[in-house]
Amino acid sequence: VIGLAYVMSVPWYRETGAPLRIWFGLPDWVAVALFCYVAVAVFNAVAWSLAEVSDTPDEDDTAQALHPPHPSDASDTSESPAPIGHEAAR
Amino acid sequence: MNFGLWGVIGLGVYLVALVGVAEVAKQAKLDASPSDHFLAGRTLGSFVLFMTLYATAYSGNSLLGYPGRAYRSGFEFIMATGFMMSIIVVFQILVPKLRPLSVRHGFVTPGDWIRLRFQGPWVRTLRWAVAILMSLALANFLLAQLKAMGEVASLVTAGRIPYEGGVIGLAAVILFYETRGGMRAVAWTDAAQGIAMLIGLAALFSWLISEAGGLDEITLAVAAKRPDAVSVPTAIVCVNWFSTITLMGLASVLYPQAIQRVFAAESATALKRSFAGMSFMPLATTLIVTLIGIAAIARFDLDTAVDADGVVPLLLREWGSAGGWATAAALLVFLGALSAIMSTADSCLLSLGSLLARDLFGRAGSDQAATALGKRWAAVMLIVAIPFALQREITLWRLIELKMELLIQCVPAFLLALHWKGLKTGPVLAGLLIGTLLSVGLTFAGTTRLYGVHVGVAGCIVNLAIAVVFSLVSRDASRMPSAILPTQSS
Numbered sequence: 001v002i003g004l005a006y007v008m009s010v011p012w013y014r015e016t017g018a019p020l021r022i023w024f025g026l027p028d029w030v031a032v033a034l035f036c037y038v039a040v041a042v043f044n045a046v047a048w049s050l051a052e053v054s055d056t057p058d059e060d061d062t063a064q065a066l067h068p069p070h071p072s073d074a075s076d077t078s079e080s081p082a083p084i085g086h087e088a089a090r
Numbered sequence: 091m092n093f094g095l096w097g098v099i100g101l102g103v104y105l106v107a108l109v110g111v112a113e114v115a116k117q118a119k120l121d122a123s124p125s126d127h128f129l130a131g132r133t134l135g136s137f138v139l140f141m142t143l144y145a146t147a148y149s150g151n152s153l154l155g156y157p158g159r160a161y162r163s164g165f166e167f168i169m170a171t172g173f174m175m176s177i178i179v180v181f182q183i184l185v186p187k188l189r190p191l192s193v194r195h196g197f198v199t200p201g202d203w204i205r206l207r208f209q210g211p212w213v214r215t216l217r218w219a220v221a222i223l224m225s226l227a228l229a230n231f232l233l234a235q236l237k238a239m240g241e242v243a244s245l246v247t248a249g250r251i252p253y254e255g256g257v258i259g260l261a262a263v264i265l266f267y268e269t270r271g272g273m274r275a276v277a278w279t280d281a282a283q284g285i286a287m288l289i290g291l292a293a294l295f296s297w298l299i300s301e302a303g304g305l306d307e308i309t310l311a312v313a314a315k316r317p318d319a320v321s322v323p324t325a326i327v328c329v330n331w332f333s334t335i336t337l338m339g340l341a342s343v344l345y346p347q348a349i350q351r352v353f354a355a356e357s358a359t360a361l362k363r364s365f366a367g368m369s370f371m372p373l374a375t376t377l378i379v380t381l382i383g384i385a386a387i388a389r390f391d392l393d394t395a396v397d398a399d400g401v402v403p404l405l406l407r408e409w410g411s412a413g414g415w416a417t418a419a420a421l422l423v424f425l426g427a428l429s430a431i432m433s434t435a436d437s438c439l440l441s442l443g444s445l446l447a448r449d450l451f452g453r454a455g456s457d458q459a460a461t462a463l464g465k466r467w468a469a470v471m472l473i474v475a476i477p478f479a480l481q482r483e484i485t486l487w488r489l490i491e492l493k494m495e496l497l498i499q500c501v502p503a504f505l506l507a508l509h510w511k512g513l514k515t516g517p518v519l520a521g522l523l524i525g526t527l528l529s530v531g532l533t534f535a536g537t538t539r540l541y542g543v544h545v546g547v548a549g550c551i552v553n554l555a556i557a558v559v560f561s562l563v564s565r566d567a568s569r570m571p572s573a574i575l576p577t578q579s580s
Contacts, residue, residue, distance in 0.1 A: 002179055006335060009172055012328040020313050020320055025305025027313075027320045030165045034377070037171050041369045044179050048366035051182060053358040054190045 001043050009036035097247040100421050104428070105263050111278050115271025122458040124198050127272035127465070128444040129354040132193070134277055139355050140364040141281035142437075146347055147177070147368070148287065148375050149231075150238040150431030156376065157401045160383025164312070164319025167380050169331045174372035176339030178365055180505075184343050185352055187508040189361060192353045199441075200224065200349050200504070201449030207507050208515040216519045220500050221449035223526065224346050227493045228442045229471065235435035236261060236479035242431060245403055246424040257479045260428075264436045265472055269465050273354060276436045283429030288374065290426025293419045294402075295378045297409055298385045305381075311388035319387055329542030337544045341497040344504060347441040402427070443468030495529040495546025502557040517560035525553025 011029040023031035120131045134142065160167040188203065195206055204217040236257050243256025251259070267275045302308045313320045323331070342348065355361040386401045389408075402423075410420035447464035499522050507513050529549035532538075540548050 006172065006176070010328050010331045011322050012325065014322045016322050016324050018322050022306060022309055025309060027165055027309060029322050030168050033168050033172070037175055038373065040172070040175050040179065041373060044175070045366040045369040047182060048362050048369065051186055051362055053186045053362055055193045055358045056190055
């Protein structure tokens with residue numbers, strides 16, 4: 001729906017030089033674009049409300065253990081991000 | 091603009107309040123770790139997170155530059171409302187995957203993701219390349235804010251504070267509160283600055299509408315004066331409209347200060363609420379500044395190539411000349427604009443310090459020394475930027491234009507890498523370098539659009555193609571450790 005609203009917000013389907021028609025105080029193609037952006041805002045807000053954002057990865061994350069130092073990247077692996085103190089315990 | 095003494099008093103009160111907030115933020119610090127300084131100890135709740143995202147996203151350019159763009163382009167600049175909204179849409183690709191990893195692994199900067207996700211001999215080069223692109227984008231964003239701070243301080247005090255004094259003085263205030271209070275001070279001042287910005291914009295727009303007799307009257311007056319400003323855009327403008335939405339949506343989510351706010355949230359719930367609220371802010375801000383610029387078409391005859399950026403100061407001069415409450419309200423708008431500029435500048439500076447200290451020149455660490463290194467780098471960058479900002483006539487427009495074209499080249503390393511385990515380090519680095527060279531080369535050769543498509547978007551398409559194709563055919567074993575995103579198929 002959001003993608004469709006974006007596609008319809010751009011007046012590619014309108015003829016350039018068409019006479020001015022005013023809707024809600026704006027040129028009609030601007031009013032359509034604005035209507036589409038209001039729809040994007042509403043659907044996007046709903047999508048954010050329903051989104052599954054967690055504070056923990058889906059499964060036990062053993063990435064550090066599975067991230068062995070590459071022979072030619074030895075110096076870099078020493079910079080692997082150390083969990084930062086108190087928040088690492090969360 | 092004749093605010094004079096009232097402008098000096100208003101500015102003084104505002105700056106004292108900022109310094110006070112910094113002291114309170116310093117008292118609230120839990121420890122001296124980079125996480126506490128650069129991410130407020132990951133304690134930002136829904137309201138403060140929402141306001142700091144808002145104040146950071148809407149810079150001085152949004153309040154002073156966009157009305158000028160709308161004045162030049164007419165109603166087609168309604169595209170700005172769409173592209174600002176696209177940023178919050180694209181965050182849906184980034185946040186659900188990045189947030190849990192950032193909590194689990196204690197990310198402080200975007201480079202921490204690169205360290206975790208990629209492997210092999212090219213991983214350090216990739217982290218440096220990403221850090222360099224992000225630092226360049228941040229540095230020229232910071233420079234633009236410093237210059238705007240000098241201009242607005244001079245305007246709001248009717249020249250009592252000269253441009254140079256505004257740049258240096260306000261930069262010193264930012265450095266003070268950022269160094270003392272870190273992200274807490276930045277986020278809390280952002281909250282106050284965001285409110286000032288919203289009130290100021292609403293007041294200016296209400297005055298314009300009541301003066302003109304309604305939106306219909308404004309549209310008719312604009313149509314009579316500049317018919318091109320209301321006409322249906324040409325095909326090439328429509329292509330550019332799509333391209334701008336793509337460029338802004340993909341590139342803006344990769345601003346380090348935006349990514350760091352994802353890390354700094356108190357909880358995933360706070361993050362979701364903040365982004366849900368942010369979905370509506372383009373309607374409350376970008377749409378309003380666009381209509382302000384369009385309303386100015388009917389009021390002024392400006393040289394669109396030279397003077398259009400002065401639209402808001404001109405409107406405020408007219409409004410403020412009525413005296414009394416009108417002058418006070420116009421002053422509030424100016425302070426709101428200054429707030430927008432300073433809130434963006436402080437976020438840039440904080441991110442730049444952490445990025446340079448942690449991703450580019452320093453080492454990842456969780457101790458006091460790592461925090462001090464970030465503070466020092468922030469101070470160094472500010473001191474380096476000030477002499478450039480003092481050159482009022484210097485034109486960095488080409489660099490500023492390049493900002494988004496650079497950031498969008500980091501899309502495979504973040505947005506794609508979060509969702510596809512098969513993406514490998516070497517191809518991502520090759521794509522990033524070739525996409526960047528293509529975008530920068532074309533821009534400096536004088537080509538900023540290819541048939542309406544931004545060169546950065548074209549570079550990103552080439553970049554993505556290289557990253558995907560070579561990851562598929564490469565025998566390089568540097569794909570993501572399989573346990574990072576266990577539910578994704580490769």
